Amino acid sequence: MAITYHDLYLNTSKAMGAMGIEANRLEARELICAAAGKSPEKLLQDLNLYTTDEIAATVEQMLQRRANGEPVAYIVGEWSFLGLTFDVGPQVLIPRVDTEVLAHRAIACLKGVEGNTRVLDLCAGSGCVGISIAQRFKNTRAVLVDLSDGALDLCKKNIRRHNLTGRVVHLKGDAMQAPSPALGNFDILVSNPPYIPSGDIPGLDDSVKNFEPMMALDGGDDGLDFYRAIATLWQPALKPGGRILFEVGIGQSEAVAMILLKAGYENICITRDTGKIDRVVEGMRPKEREIPDMLHDTKEET
Numbered sequence: 001m002a003i004t005y006h007d008l009y010l011n012t013s014k015a016m017g018a019m020g021i022e023a024n025r026l027e028a029r030e031l032i033c034a035a036a037g038k039s040p041e042k043l044l045q046d047l048n049l050y051t052t053d054e055i056a057a058t059v060e061q062m063l064q065r066r067a068n069g070e071p072v073a074y075i076v077g078e079w080s081f082l083g084l085t086f087d088v089g090p091q092v093l094i095p096r097v098d099t100e101v102l103a104h105r106a107i108a109c110l111k112g113v114e115g116n117t118r119v120l121d122l123c124a125g126s127g128c129v130g131i132s133i134a135q136r137f138k139n140t141r142a143v144l145v146d147l148s149d150g151a152l153d154l155c156k157k158n159i160r161r162h163n164l165t166g167r168v169v170h171l172k173g174d175a176m177q178a179p180s181p182a183l184g185n186f187d188i189l190v191s192n193p194p195y196i197p198s199g200d201i202p203g204l205d206d207s208v209k210n211f212e213p214m215m216a217l218d219g220g221d222d223g224l225d226f227y228r229a230i231a232t233l234w235q236p237a238l239k240p241g242g243r244i245l246f247e248v249g250i251g252q253s254e255a256v257a258m259i260l261l262k263a264g265y266e267n268i269c270i271t272r273d274t275g276k277i278d279r280v281v282e283g284m285r286p287k288e289r290e291i292p293d294m295l296h297d298t299k300e301e302t
């Protein structure tokens with residue numbers, strides 16, 4: 001029996017409410033928009049039109065997936081980050097609001113910088129961080145590096161989706177290994193690496209643990225493996241005076257700041273997220289110091 005979009009919306013949000021989903025209305029709208037290929041505005045206009053059996057059946061299948069605990073972002077295949085929409089899938093982490101702080105900090109560092117700049121997004125996942133930065137500055141080129149072929153596939157789609165094929169490239173690479181010098185050097189290195197301590201993985205939310213890629217979450221015994229490796233091995237990929245910016249997990253900011261200090265970075269700075277949790281730790285690769293002439297003279301005399 002044909003029903004209207006309005007009825008489909010009511011039925012779907014009721015079913016989601018019964019599943020205990022708090023944002024049931026919003027999620028119902030997302031599923032119907034995805035199934036019908038409509039924007040939220042179009043859905044609103046079309047509420048009194050009849051939907052098709054096919055669309056109703058697709059929504060039903062989506063509801064089943066949601067009932068199994070799958071996050072809505074994977075079901076609809078896209079998610080928004082910093083006002084842009086990105087293709088996502090189970091190969092990558094769902095872009096998080098917390099991570100917007102990382103992109104904001106990088107954007108603040110590049111604001112007003114003249115001339116061409118280069119940004120490296122290491123462990124890029126969907127590419128949302130590097131792409132959001134490049135999208136804001138016409139003089140910026142970005143390289144998105146990830147080890148996962150599935151993630152690189154999504155990076156490619158998202159680069160195209162945002163018309164950045166001329167300025168943003170994706171590249172396979174392992175953050176735990178030193179980069180090839182052919183990569184050149186960068187003004188900014190941003191990274192949201194895997195940072196969950198291995199022992200904490202079983203305690204993660206089911207929606208994370210059962211659906212998001214383990215490879216993007218597991219940061220080793222203390223969760224800090226990637227910070228140690230990137231801070232040292234990738235330092236040569238930063239220009240002197242260039243900045244490294246990391247997203248960190250709860251309670252990791254001091255340890256990551258220490259890692260950066262030990263690796264020789266200066267001007268360490270920590271930024272909190274909207275929940276007042278330390279979320280981004282950053283530092284500067286020291287500028288090459290010019291040795292003042294006076295010092296040369298003294299040296300020669302002694």
Ligand code: GLN
Binds near residue numbers: 192194196208218
């Ligand atoms: N923020 C993610 C979570 O809490 C983890 C992201 C990461 O390890 N980089 O699940």
